[in-house]
Amino acid sequence: MPVTADSVEAGDSNPFGVLLRLMGNADLRDIAVIKDVSFEELGGSIVAVDAHNWLYRYLTTTVKWTSDDIYTTADGEEVANLVGVIQGLPKFFEADVTPVFVFDGAVTDLKDDEVKRRREQREQYEEDLEAAREEGDAIQVARLESRTQRLTDVIIETTRKLLGLLDVPIVDAPAEGEAQAAYMARRGDADYVGTEDYDALLFGAPYTLRQLTSSGDPELMDFEATLAEHDLSWEQLVDVALLCGTDFNEGVRGYGPKTAVKAIREHGDLWGVSEAEDVYVENADRIRDLFLDPAVTDEYSLETTIEPDLAAARAFVTDQWEVDTDEVARGFERIESSVVQTGLDDWT
DNA sequence: CACATTCA
DNA sequence: TGAATGTGG
Numbered sequence: 588m589p590v591t592a593d594s595v596e597a598g599d600s601n602p603f604g605v606l607l608r609l610m611g612n613a614d615l616r617d618i619a620v621i622k623d624v625s626f627e628e629l630g631g632s633i634v635a636v637d638a639h640n641w642l643y644r645y646l647t648t649t650v651k652w653t654s655d656d657i658y659t660t661a662d663g664e665e666v667a668n669l670v671g672v673i674q675g676l677p678k679f680f681e682a683d684v685t686p687v688f689v690f691d692g693a694v695t696d697l698k699d700d701e702v703k704r705r706r707e708q709r710e711q712y713e714e715d716l717e718a719a720r721e722e723g724d725a726i727q728v729a730r731l732e733s734r735t736q737r738l739t740d741v742i743i744e745t746t747r748k749l750l751g752l753l754d755v756p757i758v759d760a761p762a763e764g765e766a767q768a769a770y771m772a773r774r775g776d777a778d779y780v781g782t783e784d785y786d787a788l789l790f791g792a793p794y795t796l797r798q799l800t801s802s803g804d805p806e807l808m809d810f811e812a813t814l815a816e817h818d819l820s821w822e823q824l825v826d827v828a829l830l831c832g833t834d835f836n837e838g839v840r841g842y843g844p845k846t847a848v849k850a851i852r853e854h855g856d857l858w859g860v861s862e863a864e865d866v867y868v869e870n871a872d873r874i875r876d877l878f879l880d881p882a883v884t885d886e887y888s889l890e891t892t893i894e895p896d897l898a899a900a901r902a903f904v905t906d907q908w909e910v911d912t913d914e915v916a917r918g919f920e921r922i923e924s925s926v927v928q929t930g931l932d933d934w935t
Numbered sequence: 936c937a938c939a940t941t942c943a
Numbered sequence: 944t945g946a947a948t949g950t951g952g
Contacts, residue, residue, distance in 0.1 A: 613936055647952060783936070843946050 614831040615785035617844040618824075620812035624796075625804050629779070630683040633891060634796060635758070635768035637782035638688040642738060642746060644783060644800040645671030658910050668742045669904050672749050674914055675800060677921035685891045687756045687777060690743070691764040692882075745908065752903055753895040753922070758887040766790045766881035776889060779807075786834060788813060789825050789878040817848050825878045826857040830866070835874045839866045897923055 646667055658667040679686045750757055760767030768780040769790035780792040787795040788810055795808040814824060830847035832838025842850070854860045857871055868874075901919055905911040 616936090785936090841946075845945060 612785050612789075612828060612831060612833050614838075614844045614847075615788055615828060618813060618817060618827065618848060619785060619788055620809045620816050621797075621806050622809070623804055624807045626678070626682045626684070629796075629805075632778035633685045633687060633776070633889065634679070634779045634781040634799070635771045635777035636686050636688050636799070637764045637768055637780070637784065637787075638690045638746070638757075639738060639764055640782045640784055641675070641688070641800060642668055642671060642742065645675055646738075646742075648800065658912075660909060664741055665739075666742065666745055666908050666910060668738075668746050669749060669908055669910050670912065670915055670918075672746055672753075673904060673918035673922070676753065676755065677918055677925055678799070680893075680922060680925035685756075685893065686781070687758060687771070687889055688750055689758045689760055689764040689768045689771070690747070692759060692761045749900060749903060752900040753897075754890070754893045755895075756889050756891075758889075759884075761884050762882040763790075766878075767883050768792065770881070770883040771887070776887075786878075789828050789833070790881065791821055791879075818852065819848070822875070822879065823851050823856060825875055826860070827851050828878075829857055829868050829871055829874060830860065833874065833878075835877065836868060836870060839868060842866070893926060895922065895926060 658670055659665050676686070747757060758767060758771070765780070765782060765784060765786050768777065768782070769787055769792035771777045772780050772792050772794065778794065780787045780790075780795045781799045782795060783797050785808075788808060791810060792808075793810050795810075797806040797808060799805055813819075814821065817824075819827065827844070827847045829836060830839050830842040830850065831844055850860045850864060851857070854863050857868060857875075860866060861868070897919065904915060
């Protein structure tokens with residue numbers, strides 16, 4: 588599947604990086620076949636991690652409980668991501684799981700409206716935040732800060748740099764990282780897609796791991812089992828999502844997961860439903876295509892032998908960025924011992 | 936996105 | 944029971 592630039596806004600590398608979610612598709616959870624797995628049984632596998640999703644997860648949950656000044660440099664640059672990376676990687680290494688971080692490329696123009704809405708929303712939050720700071724309302728400040736959290740260029744760049752020093756493979760998606768990760772998994776280059784996003788299912792990711800950032804065991808979302816469970820084709824599953832709502836469209840009022848599945852099965856596809864039940868989904872064909880045939884690339888190489896330059900990585904985090912916490916120190920120790928023990932090192 | 940609450 | 948809506952993270 589070649590790179591198709593049709594549906595991608597050329598050269599527009601998401602300048603906002605905002606990940607405020609105005610609408611998601613948690614509705615898909617009710618449809619998806621999900622089972623619990625243990626991290627141990629993933630040993631030896633490769634996980635294509637949706638890098639933005641993973642980072643965001645760390646920035647909004649794990650890291651935010653440490654105090655700001657720890658990861659804010661003298662110039663006011665917030666690099667909590669460095670803590671997240673060092674804290675999050677050991678989990679993979681210790682289970683002998685090789686992560687591959689897939690970064691987003693250009694933003695799809697269909698998402699323009701969405702991005703615009705998010706930016707406006709963010710600006711509003713920042714105004715409120717300023718006001719809350721002036722009033723000294725600490726609780727409100729904390730709440731709004733979590734909402735304005737975003738992946739800045741510095742965060743993306745320093746994350747990439749650090750992953751590079753740790754010899755963790757990186758892949759650059761032409762558009763959606765999620766789509767690229769799913770593609771790699773479908774080709775068999777990765778065993779799983781790692782993301783919290785249910786969209787992975789719509790991109791046809793055979794197996795998706797959720798909750799990779801939390802301490803418990805992950806969830807496994809099974810694509811084929813999901814289709815079989817509801818007797819749907821991939822195309823039909825996407826149509827179901829179009830009715831419920833995706834990142835690219837608002838759902839049709841009155842259609843949740845149950846109703847949507849029922850309708851699609853009854854009428855075959857979205858057009859059948861449109862005709863029979865008088866509903867309309869804007870840009871349906873384009874969005875459909877975005878999930879079924881997204882812009883992806885074969886230009887990637889996966890080096891599964893990880894040989895981190897720990898000295899350089901430590902220097903980067905603690906000296907250059909002056910992030911020196913117990914969490915970071917422990918994270919490095921765990922990385923050091925796990926990489927050696929699990930044989931991710933190439934000593935042959 | 937998860938979870939709780941409310942409405943039909 | 945399922946859909947819609949609001950809140951917290």
